[in-house]
Amino acid sequence: MTTTPTAGRSTAVAARATELSKIYGQGETRVVALDQVSVDFRQGEFTAIMGPSGSGKSTLMHCVAGLDTFSSGSVRIGDTELGSLKDKQLTRLRRDKIGFIFQAFNLLPTLTALENITLPMDIAGRKPDKAWLDQVIDMVGLSGRLSHRPAQLSGGQQQRVAV
Ligand SMILES: Nc1ncnc2c1ncn2[C@@H]1O[C@H](COP(=O)(O)OP(=O)(O)OP(=O)(O)O)[C@@H](O)[C@H]1O
Ligand SMILES: [Mg+2]
Incomplete structure (x- = not known):
């Protein structure tokens, strides 16, 4: 997935990816899922990410939500750079600030x-x-x-x- 930055608008940024890259695997199984993606998600807006299957939509959302690591670039949620957080701080940020509905839901099977x-x-x-x-x-x-x-x-x- 590749994007160009959105032009400057006035509302606050809820989440931002800057030149975000994510590479899975290596050698023959190497996949560049995100290739320098820069995108702003603004407060009070709904944003849809559209693209062909396998183009990196879920990968982008996982990285921006702090659920997965990325290969290079940066992610900011509100005023917080995810790269600067320790594991525990990241866990707390996810718990308090982020709601995430997984493509495969990820409910815990043993719980009601x-x-x-x-x-x-x-x-x-x-x-x-x-x-x-x-x-x-x-x-x-x-x-x-x-x-x-x-x-x-x-x-x-x-x-x-x-x-
Ligand atoms: N854990 C992984 N290891 C290796 N490659 C992966 C992994 N997860 C995803 N990929 C590859 O990265 C690319 C992006 O996958 P991603 O799941 O982000 O796509 P998507 O846009 O959400 O697709 P869909 O519309 O089918 O849900 C795909 O080509 C996929 O094969
Ligand atoms: Mg997906």
Whole structure:
């Protein structure tokens, strides 16, 4: 994937990649998934990344969300350079600032739907607001499936648990 930088606009940048490259493997299996990608994601906007299968969309999102390492370039979330963070700081930033819906959802198979939904807060040692939790679960139509495990859910239900 290659891009050109977006022209300067006034709203704050939520996340930014600068000349970001990601190379998988080496020798015959070497793949340049990201080739000097520079892109801004602005606050208060929805941004869609479009491109052919295998062009590097998921790789870009994983790198910008601090879920994967990159080969060169830099990534900034708000005012924080990801490259400057230690593992623990990166974990905390991901937990507090980033919501990520994986292409393959990545629900934990041994946990119920409800446990998967509250997992990030459980790990952070926080209690969800019960009224808000009930409202969100109702809104996405999962009320009747909360004690099911991911394998017992439809693809769409798994996707909504991830959301
Ligand atoms: N772990 C890996 N090791 C080696 N190559 C990889 C790895 N992950 C992805 N790739 C390669 O990097 C390229 C980009 O993959 P990526 O998953 O980012 O594509 P994508 O744009 O999200 O595709 P899709 O639309 O199919 O989801 C692909 O050519 C893929 O084969
Ligand atoms: Mg993908």
